[in-house]
Structures are given as structure tokens and as C-alpha cells.
Amino acid sequence: MSKVTEIVESLSLPILEQLQLELVDIEYVKEGPNWFLRLYVDKDTGVDIEECGIVSERLSEKLDEVDPITHPYFLEVSSPGAERPLKKPEHFQKAIGKHVHIKTYEPIDNEKVFEGKLISFDGNELTVEYKVKTRAKTVTIPLEKVAKARLAVTFS
Structure with a gap:
């Protein structure tokens, strides 16, 4: 800062x-x-x-x-708007169960961008459930590897 x-x-x-x-x-x-x-x-x-x-x-x-x-x-x-940034641990905690967009500093499972439901956050790691075509996948992302994170709006 x-x-x-x-x-x-x-x-x-x-x-x-x-x-x-x-x-x-x-x-x-x-x-x-x-x-x-x-x-x-x-x-x-x-x-x-x-x-x-x-x-x-x-x-x-x-x-x-x-x-x-x-x-x-x-x-x-x-207001930060509907796609508000997630920066502080309490932001991630409040976002559990919501749709998020996460970019990482380096690839995890050969990907650097994940968009899906934030399943959990333990203070150190995020667990995100996302889809690759029609298959549901889960990824665990260490907080220190998160470059940017925000809520994501979905249209059903």
C-alpha cells in the first residue's frame, strides 16, 4: 500500500x-x-x-x-458494484457460496483464471468449484497466489 x-x-x-x-x-x-x-x-x-x-x-x-x-x-x-473486489480475508469469508472470478500469479492445474463458486476459505486457502465444459472440478488456491479476486455476476 x-x-x-x-x-x-x-x-x-x-x-x-x-x-x-x-x-x-x-x-x-x-x-x-x-x-x-x-x-x-x-x-x-x-x-x-x-x-x-x-x-x-x-x-x-x-x-x-x-x-x-x-x-x-x-x-x-x-459503491464497489456487483463485481466488488475481494482483497481482505473477511471479503473472502463473506463470499463463500457466491460466484467468484480469481486470477492467480502462476498456473495452478495449468490454469491462471478460475470462475465458479467459492466453496470454502480457511484463512490461507480458497476452494473454488468451477466447470470445464460440462465437468465440475474443484481447485484449492493458496491466498498468496491470488493476483486478483472479485465477485462475478452470472446470468442464468
Whole structure:
């Protein structure tokens, strides 16, 4: 995590706790000539635009006080959406039984991308049930080998 995202996390957590929101992710990225500071927040019932606005206002005040970013940037606060990233152990725990998309740093069973149902997570390994054509397969993926993970929307 970069120093900016660490500072933003420490500034945002008390605000989010007060509003009973979860911090899903923070991005601090340059896109073209512009810098963006993005916070993704959520709660079990979903987050609305009004809540995002409150977080944005309160966090903006704190950022102005601390001033950890010396150049212009855009602050965006939003929901992570239906395909929310899975980064923290608690994210994986909540995703058990749901459809997930996992990319690994290196091949496991000659594959680097797995999409299927997250069967279990023990804190160190994920077990995913996925299909290859019509055959159901199960793979166990060590958490340290996960490059990216997110919920995946399925259409029946």
C-alpha cells in the first residue's frame, strides 16, 4: 500500500465506522494527466449516493487538514458494484457460496483464471468449484497466489 492510501485509510476509517460503512478498497491512480483518489465503500444492504456524498464531504475536510497529496486530484467515493473486489480475508469469508472470478500469479492445474463458486476459505486457502465444459472440478488456491479476486455476476 502506498503512503497516500495508508493515510487516507486512517482518515476514512473513523468516518466510515460512524456511518456503519465498510471500506472495501482505496485506489490512488494516475489516468492520463489526472490523479484520482477512489474509495469504495459498502454495507450489507448496499450503499446509496447520499452516503457516498457524506463520506466524500467529511473525508475531503480531513484531507484538506492533513494535506497528504500535494498536486491536484479528484476524490471519488462510490459503491464497489456487483463485481466488488475481494482483497481482505473477511471479503473472502463473506463470499463463500457466491460466484467468484480469481486470477492467480502462476498456473495452478495449468490454469491462471478460475470462475465458479467459492466453496470454502480457511484463512490461507480458497476452494473454488468451477466447470470445464460440462465437468465440475474443484481447485484449492493458496491466498498468496491470488493476483486478483472479485465477485462475478452470472446470468442464468
